[in-house]
Amino acid sequence: MHRVVVVANDDVVPFDLSVPIEVFGRARLADGRPAYQVRVCAVTEEVRAGAVGVRIPHDLSVLAEADTVVVPGVADLAAPLPAAIREALATCTARLVSICTGAFVLAAAGRLDGRRATTHWAAAAELARRYPAVTVDPDVLFVDDDPVLTSAGAAAGLDLCLYVVRRDYGAAVAADTARRCVMPLERAGGQAQFIAYEPPVPAGHGIQPLLAWMADNLHRPLTLAEIAAYASMSTRSLSRHFRDQTGTTPMRWLSRHRVRRAQQLLEQTDQPVERVGALVGFASPTAFRECFRHVVGVSPRDYRAAFPPPAVN
Known part of the structure; x- marks a missing residue:
């Protein structure tokens, strides 16, 4: 035994x-x-x-x-x-x-x-x-x-x-x-599917204003060039500073926070899954599903089934 x-x-x-x-x-x-x-x-x-x-x-x-x-x-x-x-x-x-x-x-x-x-x-x-x-x-x-x-x-x-x-x-x-x-x-x-939503702007980062701007613009189809222009940096300089202070790239940070915002919408609203993806800035339902599954581990539909929005009386 x-x-x-x-x-x-x-x-x-x-x-x-x-x-x-x-x-x-x-x-x-x-x-x-x-x-x-x-x-x-x-x-x-x-x-x-x-x-x-x-x-x-x-x-x-x-x-x-x-x-x-x-x-x-x-x-x-x-x-x-x-x-x-x-x-x-x-x-x-x-x-x-x-x-x-x-x-x-x-x-x-x-x-x-x-x-x-x-x-x-x-x-x-x-x-x-x-x-x-x-x-x-x-x-x-x-x-x-x-x-x-x-x-x-x-x-x-x-x-x-x-x-x-x-x-x-x-x-x-x-x-x-x-x-x-x-x-x-x-x-x-x-x-990952059970992680509470982390604050979109980590305190104490030198690029905190940029992170705040990115968090406010999750719904827009931001490009690396546009983010670098807002930060008044070259794309190479931005990528280096961003990784030094957050441990990831600007586009990965953006994708992860779009997914976290999508989790909130899936839990708190009755918006269709495809609409949720569009609201947080994904270019297509396929891109939304793939990124969501990569970050959370399950599909958006399975996530909503596990954490459904509250019923309306």
Whole structure:
């Protein structure tokens, strides 16, 4: 039987703690036997988990027997990681899985250095800032950089745990586990579709007035030459300054913010999908669909189905 050990740090996120217990605990083989043995360990006998305290039955010594170690998210990213957990994870030979901000725990133990990883979209920039040796992908639901796997926020932990079941025991066992958990085996898209709209003009940028002008003119078919003319720069100079201060090109910035504005319109209005694309400056419905899918991970129609506008009474 595959042995899963969940490490409960103090201030563990209750949902993240419950996800691996539920998913792996519900998995059954074809003959009905449990697919996993699940144990929970911690440094102390009780940990805080949101509004409750949770008594933990095992200490860190059970990590030595684990085939898979799961690290749930923690609520306070500023809290220091206990040395015992850091050392245990640093030397652990089991497969490692993190849920949501549990990626910060793995990163603090040095287990994400040189690897691709993800975490909750709201914490992705901070993970990249603190741990520059980690390649952070904020748009996906989970990353498999075997033997280390990381998931995005909240429900993405369910996706990752089901993916692990599928890797371990195949599609049939994973599908049965998904039914037991009353959730789909796979979800379309990545966590980009759940990202709240970032401010169109990041504070503190030297080209902030230009970004504000671009945000106000998303509906227009702007060209690189027109943007450079407004900034009183050559196109080459504009591209260099823009990349230095935003990390991307003017046209990619424009496309991404057009998509974010389209998300708002799809959620908040009943405008037809093709009309939404035109309102945010895309030259054709095809260009809109392709760019939207590239940024968000699903089509505009699927996005609206997931986040429909409020019904009018």
